[in-house]
Amino acid sequence: MGCLFCEIVEGVRDAHVVLDVPEAVAFLDTRPLFKGHTLLVPRVHYETLTDLPVEEVGPFFGYAQRLAGAMEEVLGAAGSFVAMNNRVSQSVPHLHVHVVPRNWKDGLRGFFWPRQKYDSGTEAAEYAARLAAAFG
Template sequence: MSDSGAGKGCVFCEIIKGDRAAHMVLDAADALAFLDTRPLFKGHTLLVPREHYETLTDLPEEALGSFFAHARRLAGAMESVLGAAGSFVAMNNRISQSVPHLHVHVVPRNPKDGLRGFFWPRHKYASDAEAAEYAERLRASL
């Protein structure tokens, strides 16, 4: 849920208000997208809702479709405009979220660009039964 005071001191809220400079990529009624100042690759873009929401679970359901439609358009632009072979679209919620304002990274990708999947170790399930139990727990909560 948005908190009117939550955006105080938020770098992304400052960009949205025009108090901090950014290289704008998309300016929509509900969202902005701008170049990341520390890009993985040139064209790395951050998509943010204009309203201050910290995480994806805070974003109202009625805003999801429009927000992710913007992400889809940006992913397409990585290929059509920048000539990338594809894109990496990612979001962190709290953990590894450098700015506590919901944002989606849309990054142009090419074969052999040096980015190697995720940057953390993978963990296997002990058994198919353990995997089924995790799936059931998650399914039951939805």
């Protein structure tokens, strides 16, 4: 059984891509907490943060930082939630960072998270294009 995120990185599986650079790929989560919820993955398959070579940590999180800024700048969010799991609660065993747009009183409390759906593939593509525009 292959890795779902590796298939997205390789272009074998469709995704709404936000960022595609030599080191990393970012794409919309298919089960977003809020519209614009993006997953950032290293292009090379590493299962957890501890597997990521130390020299790659800074550049990788630089993209997470830029995505967090795009949530506010492009989507008009009041802030963002940036998180990752390592093994426990890690739905896909490929290192990934969740970058989620946040607004006051958006309903996200503790770890009981509401999930939203895009109205259509077109709406998801529009969100991906708006976020991708923040990277020029």
